[in-house]
Amino acid sequence: MPFTKFVETGRVVYIAKGPDAGKIAAIIDIIDQNRALLDGPCTGVPRQARRFTELHLTGLVTKVTRGCTERALRLAWEADKITDKWLATSWARRIEKREKRASLSDLERFKVARAKQARNKMIRTAFFAIRNRNTTGAKKAHARILKLREKSKAYNKAQKAEKKANKAKKA
Known part of the structure; x- marks a missing residue:
């Protein structure tokens, strides 16, 4: 089966490592083979460069231009209802379930x-x-x-x- 998730501008990623671990953000620009510029205005992730090894690609994509502003990304994010779509995925539900069990x-x-x-x-x-x-x-x-x-x-x-x-x- 061919790949369906590609590194592209607008691709929503799950941050697996670092201080923002557990949050989602969108790829704004691809710096080189190893790093991308991320921004998550609706999830509290500041604009930053992250290594691809610290990220997991999700199936969600929003329409943004390369290097767009935070305001433009926020408008596209809210128009596509990315947060709601993310919370509806089985991935997010599993994470929520795991956190709930850990807090018992x-x-x-x-x-x-x-x-x-x-x-x-x-x-x-x-x-x-x-x-x-x-x-x-x-x-x-x-x-x-x-x-x-x-x-x-x-x-x-x-x-x-x-x-x-x-x-x-x-x-």
Whole structure:
């Protein structure tokens, strides 16, 4: 399969190393084979030269001219909604998930482990009950599964509502 992400002006990159690690910025100019000029006016990355070894190319590109001003980049960034597109990628969601797990306390980690154990026990019992469909345990397990699915749907709706409320607060 041929390459699809190329180093070009307007390419959005994820900064992997240095003081701005974890932020995204756009390539404004290519200095030489090893370095590029970056700027991230909407993400707090000042204009600077960075080595390509410190960057990861994303699939996002914004239309800017070579060496454009910070204001022009900001307008193009906001017009293309690059920040929203980045947050919608699975890459950004994985990073967010990793940071959330890293920030858990001991008690929260313990609660997560116990919840996983309980979930796996329910799955295991449901599996064996369904495998032996002729038993009355299968009917009970099926009823429990339906109840848990409803509970999970309600929980997911609550999580989405909470995220929307947090985004509304930030905006």
